[in-house]
Amino acid sequence: MKELGLYIHMPFCLRKCHYCDFASFAGEEGRIKNYVDGLIVESGAWKQKLEGYKIKSIFIGGGTPTIVPIGEMNRLLEQLYKIFSIKKEIEFSIEGNPGTFDKEKLDFYRASGVNRMSIGFQAWQEELLAVLGRVHDQRQFVENYFLAREAGINNINVDLMFGLPGQTMDHWQETLQRIVELEPDHISAYSLKVEEGTKFGILYDKGMLSLPTEELDRAMYDYAIEFLKTNKYGHYEISNFAQKGKECIHNKIYWNNEEYIGLGLNAHSYFNKYRFSNIGNLDGYIQKTEIGGDVIIENIPVSLADEMAETMFLGLRMTVGVSIQKFQQRFGISPIVQYEKKIRKMISLGLIEVNEKSVRLSRKGIDLSNQVFMEFLPD
Ligand code: SF4
Structure with missing residues (x-):
């Protein structure tokens, strides 16, 4: 039987971070139920095509999947378990942001098969979290990190960023030091890219965003590679570091150019020698799925x-x-x-x-x- 990965996109966030150009929307939580209805319809449309396939990893990303209420997430997961053939031992990840999940949600995730969590944090310093427009503070991150551990999530990634406005090498070193002390299994460290249309993009165009120099950005990256290596995190992908055996199985599907399907707004799939892209508009996604329509807006054959x-x-x-x-x-x-x-x-x-x-x-x-x-x- 062939195997593939499953990605599900949850495009809801409490607030839009100043650097973010992902398909995510703030203040749309009232539409989560309709969106989950849409995911259920869309997954049903894949059912027949996936006969003969087993799912070997699931990744619920966003957005902030952890703001989805338990009842709605449960409806979705019941559908996935019902219609897809899912391997017994899989990596099942959910992305979460501090302040948007609690013990009850974590217990539900564990009971539903989630065994990996990717927590967005970005920087240790409160002033940098404020610059980034993050919705949480440092204390919430630390509390949520331990809550996830106590709930039995034994595979945790922490997302970090460098090359931030106002960030010094001391800030970055402190961030890495503090995170390593928590012993997450996996660390992602991304260099900030200023994207058009974001708050940072607008400030940048006006000459009002003061970024570290290219040299400092590269020095931060080099420092991360060396420091994390010393602390037993292997550098296995440009921006990703993991303790032995904790490399992300789902992301390796992408990097090994293997098959996966993506459900939800703006999700992408690589299946049967085609690349598919879904509609990127929330209204459009919900309306299309309400009438059982196709949400794929692009399908490109792969020669x-x-x-x-x-x-x-x-x-x-x-x-x-x-x-x-x-x-x-x-x-x-x-x-x-x-x-x-x-x-x-x-x-x-x-x-x-x-x-x-x-x-x-x-x-x-x-x-x-x-x-x-x-x-x-x-x-
Ligand atoms: S939490 Fe993530 S997806 Fe949501 S706005 Fe911030 S960076 Fe974007």
């Missing part, structure tokens, strides 16, 4: 050349790189042969490294990863 290219640039995100043997097994040709010219060029630029087992980004290649990924796009 063999596309699949090879995607396997390269997604796989290069992982520090182990792209396995030459696995690529050869999947496509019948070595990546070294398939991309000989491009690989030579990138080696000469110091962007990638090749050994007998794999092709991977160099440290310089990580900083210029978009340039490397573009190289692999089919001509």
Whole structure:
């Protein structure tokens, strides 16, 4: 039986963070019930297509899935367990923000099979949390972290950010130190990207956002890699670090270019040699599903050349790189042969490294990863 990952998008947040361009909406909690109705309809439409498939990981992301009331989440999960074939031992993650979940919700998650939690925190300092427009403070994060542990969630990720307005190296070092003391299983550390249309984007355009220099941003990244390594967190993907055996199985599905389906607004799927994108508008999603309509707005066939290219640039995100043997097994040709010219060029630029087992980004290649990924796009 084939296996695939399942992503479910919950686009609701208490407040919009100043840097956020994700598909998430504040002040729309009154529509959660209608949205869950929509997810139930949409999942039903996948039922037949997924015959012969087993789900090997579930990730409920957002938005802030932990603001969804227990009753609504329960309706959704009952439907998923009823219609899909789900493996017994799976990684089942939910994203949550401090201040939006309590013991009752955590007990419900555990009883429903959730065994991994990804908690958005970003920075230890109250002043930086305020700059980011986060809805919680440091105390709520720490309390919620321990609450999740006490509830039996034995796999916790903490999301952090660096390169923030007003953030110094001391701030970043303190954030990493304090988080490591809590011993989460996994840490994600993202460099801030100022996105158009966000509050930060508007301030940036007006010249009113003071960001750390590029040098400081890279020094923060280098510090994280070294510090986390010293503290037994392996650097396994550009922005992700994990204790041994705690790498995120679901995200590795994406990076290994394996199949997954995404349910919900703006969700994406890669299934049966097609990439699908769902409608990104909340009204549209709810209205379409109310009449049993299709929420997919784009479906793009993936040619063999596309699949090879995607396997390269997604796989290069992982520090182990792209396995030459696995690529050869999947496509019948070595990546070294398939991309000989491009690989030579990138080696000469110091962007990638090749050994007998794999092709991977160099440290310089990580900083210029978009340039490397573009190289692999089919001509
Ligand atoms: S909590 Fe996450 S999804 Fe919601 S607004 Fe903030 S960054 Fe965006």
